[in-house]
Amino acid sequence: MQANNYGCLTCDNTNCLIKKHIDKEAVQEYLGRKNTFNCNQGQQFILEGAPVNGLYFIYSGAVKVYRQTATKESQIIRFSRNGEIVGHRGFGTNYVYDISAAALSDTILCNFTSDVLIEMLHKAPELMFDFMLFYADQLQKSEANAKRFGQMTVREKVINGLLFIESKFGQKDGYINMILSRRDIADFAGTSADQVIRVISALKKEGLLIAKGKKLGIPDLQIFAEQLQERSYFLEG
Amino acid sequence: MQANNYGCLTCDNTNCLIKKHIDKEAVQEYLGRKNTFNCNQGQQFILEGAPVNGLYFIYSGAVKVYRQTATKESQIIRFSRNGEIVGHRGFGTNYVYDISAAALSDTILCNFTSDVLIEMLHKAPELMFDFMLFYADQLQKSEANAKRFGQMTVREKVINGLLFIESKFGQKDGYINMILSRRDIADFAGTSADQVIRVISALKKEGLLIAKGKKLGIPDLQIFAEQLQERSYFLEG
C-alpha cells in the first residue's frame, strides 16, 4: 500500500458520512489526521485477528468483506463500494478485527484510527448521531437477511445474491458492473460454486439472466425478483 | 397493558444503558417522560407493521422478538431479558416496526418515545456514544451468526440455539432458567419443531442433554459446545 493524499474537500462521495458533515469546524479539524492508501485489485487490507487500526472509508473502488473458517471455506459478508465504510465492526470494544477485507478492483482507502475517530465523534455530536443511525441501519439489514437465509433454497440464495450484487454495483450496457468469480458469488450466497453454476445455467435457459464472458446481466429486474418467494424477500444494503 | 410507575432510580438492572448514565443531569431530566407497562405472559406488545412508538427497555421479565411470514411461519430473531432493549431497530429512519415482540413471562416494560429519546441523546452525548456502541455490538453479533446460519446442519442449528438460550437465561438447579416450547426453539433455530425434537432426543441419548418435564439442562457446556464444528462457532448475544 502506498500512502497518498486524497482530500475530503475534493471528494465527491456524497454518501460519505464525513463528507456530509464536512462543513462543521469540529470535523475539519480532524481531516488532516486521515491516512490514505492505494490498494491493488485482489489485495487484502484487513486481516481477521489482526489488531484494529480504525475504520476505512472507500474513496474509490470496491471491496469484499469476508470471514474464513479453519477448513478454508470462506464466507463473504458484504460487498462495499465508494463512499461506504469498512472495518466499522472493530470499532468500540474490539481489539482485533473479526473479518477480513480485500479489494475487488483497484481501490483507494481513507483510514481514521479509532482514537482519532472517537475524539472527532465527541466533538461533533451530529456526526456521532449519524454514525449511530448508520449502525442501526446496518443492523436492521443484517437481521432482515440473517435468519431467513437458513430457510432459502439454493435457487433463492443465488437469486437473492445476484439481486444484491446488482443493486450494489448497478448494470452498464446491460451487464452488472462488477465481475465476480463463481466462487465469490457462492461464498456470498452461502452455497457451493457448483450449485451457483447450476442455478445460473437454469436462469439463463429461462431467459431471466444473460451472460457475455464472465459478465452477467439481468434483463428484467422485476421478473427476476419475483422468483423469490415472499418469505425470502430481498433487502438492499 | 396497565400503566404503572417503575422508577429508574430504584431499578437494579445494571446493564441498562439509561441506568449507566443515571447520574447525569441531562438524563435525569427525561426520566419523568418514561412510560411503564405491565405485559402478561404471551402478550404481544410490538406488532410488525404498526407505527413506531419508541424503544422499550425490559425492567423485568423476558421477551421474544420475531417476524411472521405470509404463510404463518414465524422466525424468532432474538430473546431479550431484563435490562435489555427491544424495538431499537425501529429507531431512526423507520416509521413502522419490522418485527413483532411478545412476552415470554410476565414482563414490565419501560418505554421512551423516539422523540424523547433523540432529544435525550443529544443532551447527553455520552449516552449517545454508548448507544452507538450498543448498535455496533449488536451488528457484530448479528453478522457473526447470520450468514453462517445457512450452512449449519439441523443438528448444529439446534445446538447453537440451545447454547444461545442457555447463555441468555442461564441454568438453575441444573436446568435452563426458561421454558420454551419446541416450536419456539424451532423458530429460533431456523428449522421445524419435528427436527428440534429429533435432535433433542438424540442429544438426550448421547447424554449431552437432560430433561425434566419441559425443562432442559446442559450438564457439560464445554462438551456440548464442542458438538459444533468450528465452522459454526457460537457467539453469545
Place this chain on the structure above:
DNA sequence: CGGTGTCTTGATTCTCATCAATTACTGTGG
C-alpha cells in the same frame, strides 16, 4: 503446446422438510 485454474455438467449419496399417526399433557366443565 502443455499446464494451470476456472467453469460446467453428470451421477451418487445423504440430509432434511414434510406429512401422517400416535402418545403425552393441560385445562375445562359436568
Place this chain on the structure above:
DNA sequence: CCACAGTAATTGATGAGAATCAAGACACCG
C-alpha cells in the same frame, strides 16, 4: 374426580433438494 377436548410432543416413512465427488470443457499464459 373423571371424561373430554384441544394442544403439544414424539416418532416413523417418504420424496425433494442439495452437498459432494468426479470428470470433462474452456480460457488464459508462459
